Amino acid sequence: MTAKPFSFRLIATDGAARRGEIETPHGLVRTPAFMPVGTQATVKAMYPDQVRALGSDVVLGNTYHLMLRPTAERVARLGGLHRFMNWPHTILTDSGGFQVMSLAQLRKLDETGVRFQSHIDGQKYHLTPERSIEIQGLLGSDIQMQLDECIGLPAPREEAQRAMELSLRWAERSRAQFEAMGGPAKGQGLYGIVQGGDVAELRIASARALADMPFEGYSVGGLAVGEPQDVMLKMLEITTPAMPVDKPRYLMGVGTPEDILESVTRGIDQFDCVMPTRAGRHGLAYTRYGKVNLKNARHADDPRPLDETSDCPAARDYSRAYLHHLVKAGEGLAAMLLTWNNLAYYQHLMQGMRDAIEAGTFQDFRAAVKADWV
């Protein structure tokens, strides 16, 4: 049987900011969307129900980590990633290339794909565009990524051009494998990934070439790799106008609340970042007043909660003094409460943006949020 096709509809725009909705086999994704990272089939320190209750429509999984452990074949035998992690909503997976280049040992990249050794047990692998799509299909991913090559910045122009052109050839091979596995008939989506480093002409060439291929959505890759914020934003101003207006745009790896506000302003629909979850495990809280580092002794006697106006218990029902104590004591509850608080803050910010775009008040919203940051 053929499922309902993957779809994206634009509900409203306010300048270049877009309010939309993606439909996947596992439900609706309200955009602009923040997608918590669940690299090893879990959003660290959170229960799936909690992640959902905060308004998350998508969680992210990772081909690189899951192919090594517990393997895609085992997850498939157990009913797929939705069943495995008890997340019956949309799942997006990365293709693994980015993580190989940042985590694996003895990496060798060539036209065929990337050869590497597992950072866990040293076992050898050969990740090709075809194998990456096969793994994402075995996981049952609703939104899949092409295999691409993401280079660091700054980079020589020749290097950016070589990696961008390789990624275009891998886009074709990824698409062919996705169609051979019946992805479109299952209602799944495959995104092409725009590369090109910080070179305007390469970014435009990559976006245009990918737009000529039949992808359900498009990612802006190769950013949030250490470049200054103004370089990232400049690349968005150049790239998004060259991307199809009727397809979702996913800026990979971004970002801080400010990065997200500025990127929605420049036409981005989907975001992922380890910031809220990782910061939570390191004692850092995101609040409407800005960041609070609970390792700092100045909180030791502060009876106030992080944000008495919040409807999230982690922000409202625990004093900064208590949170400081938990962080200093290395208690597990510190990571649980701060991750909960941080994801609540991010999802509350996304809901505010979605409402503001629909109301045509996005610029006022953006200014008001920034004014609160001390």
Ligand SMILES: CNc1nc2cc3c(=O)[nH]c(N)nc3c(CCc3ccccc3)c2[nH]1
């Ligand atoms: C933190 N900055 C960051 N920049 C990135 C660039 C790329 C890029 O150019 N290509 C691909 N394929 N992925 C990228 C990622 C990983 C995003 C991710 C992580 C976990 C799960 C699912 C998805 C990036 N992350």
